[in-house]
Amino acid sequence: MLSYWEQQSFIRYHYAVVGGGLVGLSTALTIKELHPKASVVVFEQGILPKGASTKNAGFACFGSLSELLNDINTIGEHATKQLVRDRWLGLQMLRKRIGDRGLGYESNGGYELLMESDLKYLDHMDRVNQLLIPIFKQPVFSENKQLVERFSFNPNRAATIISNPFEGQLHTGTMMRSLITLAARKGINLVTGAKVESFEQSTKDIHLKVSSASSEPLVFRVKKLAVCTNAFARQLLPSLEINPGRGLVLVTRPIKHLKIKGTFHYDQGYYYFRNVASRVLFGGGRNLDIQGETTDAFGINQRIMDHLIAELSEMIIPDQPFEVDHQWSGIMAFGQDKRPLVNLHSPGIGYAVRLGGMGVALGSLVGDRLARILCLPENA
Numbered sequence: 001m002l003s004y005w006e007q008q009s010f011i012r013y014h015y016a017v018v019g020g021g022l023v024g025l026s027t028a029l030t031i032k033e034l035h036p037k038a039s040v041v042v043f044e045q046g047i048l049p050k051g052a053s054t055k056n057a058g059f060a061c062f063g064s065l066s067e068l069l070n071d072i073n074t075i076g077e078h079a080t081k082q083l084v085r086d087r088w089l090g091l092q093m094l095r096k097r098i099g100d101r102g103l104g105y106e107s108n109g110g111y112e113l114l115m116e117s118d119l120k121y122l123d124h125m126d127r128v129n130q131l132l133i134p135i136f137k138q139p140v141f142s143e144n145k146q147l148v149e150r151f152s153f154n155p156n157r158a159a160t161i162i163s164n165p166f167e168g169q170l171h172t173g174t175m176m177r178s179l180i181t182l183a184a185r186k187g188i189n190l191v192t193g194a195k196v197e198s199f200e201q202s203t204k205d206i207h208l209k210v211s212s213a214s215s216e217p218l219v220f221r222v223k224k225l226a227v228c229t230n231a232f233a234r235q236l237l238p239s240l241e242i243n244p245g246r247g248l249v250l251v252t253r254p255i256k257h258l259k260i261k262g263t264f265h266y267d268q269g270y271y272y273f274r275n276v277a278s279r280v281l282f283g284g285g286r287n288l289d290i291q292g293e294t295t296d297a298f299g300i301n302q303r304i305m306d307h308l309i310a311e312l313s314e315m316i317i318p319d320q321p322f323e324v325d326h327q328w329s330g331i332m333a334f335g336q337d338k339r340p341l342v343n344l345h346s347p348g349i350g351y352a353v354r355l356g357g358m359g360v361a362l363g364s365l366v367g368d369r370l371a372r373i374l375c376l377p378e379n380a
């Protein structure tokens with residue numbers, strides 16, 4: 001049973017956000033910027049944020065050439081350009097909000113490895129560069145075959161490389177710590193280990209039933225609600241079109257004289273690797289078992305992990321011995337295309353979900369959009 005004091009001080013808020021990932025925290029921060037006096041609570045089911053925001057590879061990217069060509073085939077040139085613009089603006093917003101030190105941001109450039117069967121993408125490079133000129137003011141992609149040798153990739157596998165000077169990398173843990181610290185400084189109340197089980201809207205307010213492992217469920221009362229639960233969104237909003245997708249990542253022990261520096265992609269983004277100081281982080285391979293990886297359960301698919309290790313020794317660092325130091329999985333949210341879902345569910349309740357495999361750059365903008373929608377007086 002709650003005390004009088006608890007009833008007075010902890011149960012009512014102007015705004016509640018469900019999900020303590022990049023989007024949830026960004027939504028809460030914009031709400032506070034727009035309404036500094038409003039009370040804002042963020043409920044996160046994990047002790048640490050449990051979603052993709054703390055598990056990702058830290059690529060500050062907006063799409064490789066082959067990925068963007070794939071997007072153009074699916075959603076057309078206009079929508080692809082819009083998506084790239086949103087990712088780029090989102091990244092600038094994140095860098096401004098946290099600062100590059102607070103992100104562990106490094107501007108080392110991005111690269112796409114093309115195999116012999118991928119050389120067809122080069123025929124479309126100028127077209128994509130032209131499409132993106134209004135955003136970047138100069139061509140984004142250029143071919144540089146000599147990089148295969150410079151980075152010491154296996155030349156029998158990697159035929160050439162496309163480089164992109166606008167791509168960066170960051171330290172995912174540093175980014176999330178900085179966001180959480182900033183949220184606390186702005187007076188946002190982050191409650192971890194607190195799962196929102198359900199919500200009910202009345203004419204006066206919204207009731208949230210929140211459970212935790214160590215106490216009876218509590219009912220909170222809020223005026224407005226933002227659902228930012230990405231791959232887990234169908235639990236609260238079952239009608240949304242979202243499929244979970246698991247991604248695997250490994251990190252090696254430090255490697256002497258490591259040649260690779262920057263962020264790298266191949267096979268339309270299904271594989272990605274980067275340096276983390278002198279270690280290699282490598283992830284992907286979902287396409288080897290799409291059905292098995294369409295899950296929101298954490299776990300390591302050994303077939304995919306074995307394949308990643310084989311790729312490392314055969315193509316990425318063929319001449320260097322390495323040991324895997326860490327491996328983990330994280331859950332992404334996919335739909336029929338890569339555009340996120342940002343909208344009102346009903347007056348006063350909105351959602352920003354389905355960030356796909358490239359939400360780091362996009363997340364701040366998506367959270368900002370949801371906050372602005374919810375803060376409109378007509379959505380009271």
Ligand SMILES: Cc1cc2nc3c(=O)[nH]c(=O)nc-3n(C[C@H](O)[C@H](O)[C@H](O)COP(=O)(O)OP(=O)(O)OC[C@H]3O[C@@H](n4cnc5c(N)ncnc54)[C@H](O)[C@@H]3O)c2cc1C
Binds near residue numbers: 330
């Ligand atoms: C392995 C992996 C690698 C990736 N690499 C990159 C990359 O390099 N670059 C890139 O741009 N993107 C990458 N991504 C994608 C990126 O991480 C995501 O798009 C982004 O973090 C999504 O942020 P989010 O806040 O929407 O979701 P999440 O971070 O998933 O946050 C949702 C949160 O909601 C919480 N939650 C869910 N349900 C409830 C509930 N009922 N009550 C309370 N809390 C709840 C979850 O615990 C979770 O913390 C990667 C993702 C994965 C999994």
